[in-house]
Amino acid sequence: MNLTLHVWRQSGPNQPGKLEQYDAKNVSPDQSFLEMLDEVNEQLIKEGKDPIVFDHDCREGICGMCSQVINGVPHGGQERTTVCQLHMRNFSDGDTIYIEPWRALAFPIIRDLIVDRSGLEKIMQAGGYTSCHTGGVADGNAILVPKVDADYAMDAAECIGCGACVAACPNGSAMLYTSAKVAQLAALPQGKAEAAQRVCAMTDAMQEAGFGNCSNHYECQAACPKGINVKFIARLNREYQKALFK
Amino acid sequence: MILDGKCPKGPIQTSWDRHRFDLKLVNPANKRKYKVLVVGTGLAGGAAAATLGELGYNVEAFCYQDSARRAHSIAAQGGINAAKNYPNDGDSIYRLFYDTIKGGDFRAREADVWRLAQVSNNIIDQCVAQGVPFARDYAGYLDNRSFGGAQVSRTFYARGQTGQQLLLGAYSALSRQVKAGTVKLFARTEMLDLVVVDGEAKGITIRDLITGEIRTHVGDAVVLCTGGYVNVFYLSTNAMGCSVTANWRAHKKGAFFANPCYTQIHPTCIPQHGEHQSKLTLMSESLRNDGRCWAPKKKGDNRHPNDIPEDERDYYLERKYPSFGNLAPRDIASRAAKEQCDDGRGVGPGGRGVNLDFSDAIKRVGEHTIRERYGNLFEMYEKITDENAYKQPMRMYPAPHYSMGGLWVDYNCESNVPGLFVLGEANFSVHGANRLGASALMQGLADGYFVIPYTIANYLAKTKPGAVKADHPECKKSVEDVKSYNNRLLNINGKKTVSEFHRELGKIMWENVGMARSEETLKDAIKRIPALREEFWKNVKVTGKGEELNQQLENAGRVADFLEFGELMAKDALHRNESCGGHFRVEHQMPDGEAKRDDENYCYVGAWEFKGVDKEPELHKEPLTFENVHLAVRSYK
Numbered sequence: 037m038n039l040t041l042h043v044w045r046q047s048g049p050n051q052p053g054k055l056e057q058y059d060a061k062n063v064s065p066d067q068s069f070l071e072m073l074d075e076v077n078e079q080l081i082k083e084g085k086d087p088i089v090f091d092h093d094c095r096e097g098i099c100g101m102c103s104q105v106i107n108g109v110p111h112g113g114q115e116r117t118t119v120c121q122l123h124m125r126n127f128s129d130g131d132t133i134y135i136e137p138w139r140a141l142a143f144p145i146i147r148d149l150i151v152d153r154s155g156l157e158k159i160m161q162a163g164g165y166t167s168c169h170t171g172g173v174a175d176g177n178a179i180l181v182p183k184v185d186a187d188y189a190m191d192a193a194e195c196i197g198c199g200a201c202v203a204a205c206p207n208g209s210a211m212l213y214t215s216a217k218v219a220q221l222a223a224l225p226q227g228k229a230e231a232a233q234r235v236c237a238m239t240d241a242m243q244e245a246g247f248g249n250c251s252n253h254y255e256c257q258a259a260c261p262k263g264i265n266v267k268f269i270a271r272l273n274r275e276y277q278k279a280l281f282k
Numbered sequence: 283m284i285l286d287g288k289c290p291k292g293p294i295q296t297s298w299d300r301h302r303f304d305l306k307l308v309n310p311a312n313k314r315k316y317k318v319l320v321v322g323t324g325l326a327g328g329a330a331a332a333t334l335g336e337l338g339y340n341v342e343a344f345c346y347q348d349s350a351r352r353a354h355s356i357a358a359q360g361g362i363n364a365a366k367n368y369p370n371d372g373d374s375i376y377r378l379f380y381d382t383i384k385g386g387d388f389r390a391r392e393a394d395v396w397r398l399a400q401v402s403n404n405i406i407d408q409c410v411a412q413g414v415p416f417a418r419d420y421a422g423y424l425d426n427r428s429f430g431g432a433q434v435s436r437t438f439y440a441r442g443q444t445g446q447q448l449l450l451g452a453y454s455a456l457s458r459q460v461k462a463g464t465v466k467l468f469a470r471t472e473m474l475d476l477v478v479v480d481g482e483a484k485g486i487t488i489r490d491l492i493t494g495e496i497r498t499h500v501g502d503a504v505v506l507c508t509g510g511y512v513n514v515f516y517l518s519t520n521a522m523g524c525s526v527t528a529n530w531r532a533h534k535k536g537a538f539f540a541n542p543c544y545t546q547i548h549p550t551c552i553p554q555h556g557e558h559q560s561k562l563t564l565m566s567e568s569l570r571n572d573g574r575c576w577a578p579k580k581k582g583d584n585r586h587p588n589d590i591p592e593d594e595r596d597y598y599l600e601r602k603y604p605s606f607g608n609l610a611p612r613d614i615a616s617r618a619a620k621e622q623c624d625d626g627r628g629v630g631p632g633g634r635g636v637n638l639d640f641s642d643a644i645k646r647v648g649e650h651t652i653r654e655r656y657g658n659l660f661e662m663y664e665k666i667t668d669e670n671a672y673k674q675p676m677r678m679y680p681a682p683h684y685s686m687g688g689l690w691v692d693y694n695c696e697s698n699v700p701g702l703f704v705l706g707e708a709n710f711s712v713h714g715a716n717r718l719g720a721s722a723l724m725q726g727l728a729d730g731y732f733v734i735p736y737t738i739a740n741y742l743a744k745t746k747p748g749a750v751k752a753d754h755p756e757c758k759k760s761v762e763d764v765k766s767y768n769n770r771l772l773n774i775n776g777k778k779t780v781s782e783f784h785r786e787l788g789k790i791m792w793e794n795v796g797m798a799r800s801e802e803t804l805k806d807a808i809k810r811i812p813a814l815r816e817e818f819w820k821n822v823k824v825t826g827k828g829e830e831l832n833q834q835l836e837n838a839g840r841v842a843d844f845l846e847f848g849e850l851m852a853k854d855a856l857h858r859n860e861s862c863g864g865h866f867r868v869e870h871q872m873p874d875g876e877a878k879r880d881d882e883n884y885c886y887v888g889a890w891e892f893k894g895v896d897k898e899p900e901l902h903k904e905p906l907t908f909e910n911v912h913l914a915v916r917s918y919k
Contacts, residue, residue: 078781092522093347093522096662170333180423181415182418183420
């Protein structure tokens with residue numbers, strides 16, 4: 037099939053950006069979206085033009101590196117799918133596709149489709165861990181974790197940190213991302229001891245990094261390629277309130 | 283030269299404990315005077331950087347991604363082994379050690395493998411303490427499943443995302459150290475040279491992938507945790523950025539490259555669908571716990587798999603290897619799948635696939651249980667192939683997956699260049715010629731959490747901290763060398779793109795140095811690779827500038843290294859006149875098609891010394907001795 041692409045091109049953080057038009061020809065429905073862009077790039081390179089710059093790595097939907105807003109929706113709108121796992125069979129011959137970078141105040145554009153997501157790192161560094169030392173910890177079975185708790189923690193832990201939740205949120209909030217880590221560790225006996233400090237530190241870091249607040253639009257959950265549930269945001273709020281009363 | 287692996291002598295059961303006691307220590311107040319550079323932030327690198335930071339060393343950690351959490355360890359789905367024997371099914375440290383030595387076809391060092399098996403139990407405890415949500419039963423105890431090459435259930439898992447969860451555990455420990463100020467993280471940087479001063483590793487030269495700045499970081503020791511090289515095949519299960527570059531540049535600075543021809547071809551990958559594909563996707567080996575592999579008995583049978591009656595199906599693994607069945611090790615299962623396809627009984631487009639059938643398991647335990655065990659894998663399969671594997675068998679074909687070769691290291695994980703340590707997939711040490719399932723995660727974390735903290739101290743204790751400063755002539759020279767190398771790439775301005783060269787190289791490698799090699803195909807590769815390399819340096823087109831974000835330049839450097847490395851791989855495969863594990867020479871097979879090892883002549887580690895591009899590398903040998911597991915024909919029947 038043949039497609040018309042409108043791609044956001046921007047040479048640097050402080051440069052003006054605009055949508056440029058490209059043709060993608062003879063696209064196979066079995067190709068992934070990124071493989072389609074690879075071919076467009078091959079063509080651009082042969083013409084001596086700068087190829088479109090975009091982030092990607094594992095191409096298996098798990099590393100969280102890829103980040104494109106396709107036709108207005110982060111990761112392209114197929115349920116629970118990263119861009120790298122979006123396949124061209126979801127498009128039709130003759131389609132026009134708009135490709136833009138993640139949009140959020142806390143994610144400055146580096147170039148073309150690449151944004152700076154280091155704000156997410158700062159949130160993790162503020163407290164997304166247990167203070168455990170590499171030696172002399174208890175046997176793995178010494179502290180029991182009932183299956184329901186382990187499953188709940190795992191549901192939260194599936195977050196790949198891609199930032200689609202931020203890009204989808206009208207407030208540019210990182211609440212879903214933060215809540216996933218807070219909920220995972222608060223649900224486990226290993227993480228519970230520090231739950232109060234953790235939720236306060238991570239929430240503060242979120243605000244300092246320039247992310248907005250949640251006002252219950254649920255766009256984050258809709259855009260999340262791993263289906264992280266907004267119930268974790270409720271958990272985050274509950275943990276936060278509990279911490280305030282401590 | 284005969285290489286010394288520095289393995290402890292005496293009974294193996296106490297070898298690591300005795301060695302640990304003999305290693306020198308660095309006093310806590312002195313640790314902060316030392317700086318350690320850790321390259322790569324996957325399981326090995328993330329764990330090493332976090333642990334060394336926790337001990338009080340100054341650590342600088344580097345990765346090419348935008349976050350340390352994105353290393354390709356994240357994609358390892360299946361699980362991690364440990365000899366806990368929780369299921370009470372006969373496991374022990376000795377059995378894990380035994381299975382790993384045998385699984386690697388007797389081409390790994392006994393002492394290293396023993397240590398791996400011994401510390402495997404600490405890894406599980408450490409990860410649980412970090413809050414890794416391993417699978418549990420209703421009572422709250424850890425759950426296990428089995429993997430290829432083992433007859434016990436020793437694999438711990440977190441749904442189908444074990445690698446992700448373990449990496450996030452290491453990443454959280456790393457984040458804690460960043461907060462504590464002991465680790466400085468440099469994301470979006472790529473190591474392009476090793477700085478060697480007076481024969482010792484004292485720094486790395488990196489390119490800042492955003493600004494294009496080339497600069498040297500100096501330290502008292504360098505730890506490479508940069509993963510594997512199977513992207514040399516172009517199509518592989520590795521992430522797009524996985525390369526041999528850091529290892530290869532260190533090799534050019536004197537580090538020996540060991541056993542490069544040992545590459546693992548993983549049996550359960552989604553078959554290739556077309557010419558313009560960028561990668562292959564692995565489906566976890568754990569699927570073979572419940573999936574049965576079969577091919578039609580009749581050649582060219584292109585009926586829908588569900589229409590092929592039971593008695594016209596060949597469950598070839600169960601037939602050939604009754605005691606291990608579908609859980610035969612990877613090299614064996616891969617060759618068996620290829621055999622079916624070569625015989626004209628493959629399924630799917632081009633006949634390059636076999637069936638992995640879940641219908642019996644679904645009948646036995648119900649779709650719900652299968653969904654719970656492997657749901658995300660089934661989803662992923664459907665996205666890529668548009669087929670529902672709950673309703674019809676998955677199609678599978680082997681694909682390049684993991685490198686068992688890597689930089690040569692001794693028992694301390696130190697290369698022959700003092701001060702250069704190599705961990706995880708980047709070294710050659712524990713997998714022999716074939717890696718069993720669920721043991722890569724184990725090795726990465728064992729090296730990072732529980733080996734390097736002890737062994738690096740032994741080196742640092744003998745070293746004066748801060749001996750080399752950033753203005754050392756070797757640093758300046760390294761920066762100049764990297765700049766001129768990159769400028770050379772940028773100024774060729776030829777006609778072919780980097781990817782075109784990579785695809786061409788990949789084809790040569792897969793056809794000649796792939797799942798089955800022969801003297802003829804290897805000699806052909808050794809002739810064709812230098813020719814392709816020559817063309818690359820005359821005709822590649824790299825757009826843009828060096829001093830900016832330039833993904834073409836990044837790729838060009840990586841492919842340039844693959845074009846040199848691929849030749850070494852073929853040479854190593856040619857010199858090794860035997861079949862073992864993932865190295866299968868068609869001239870050396872038993873009458874029934876099994877690999878025929880030659881212990882008399884090849885029971886050694888082959889470590890190559892770089893002598894210059896277009897020059898013959900020199901082979902050094904480290905003989906392997908087996909005192910605990912006796913050399914025997916490897917049988918899974």
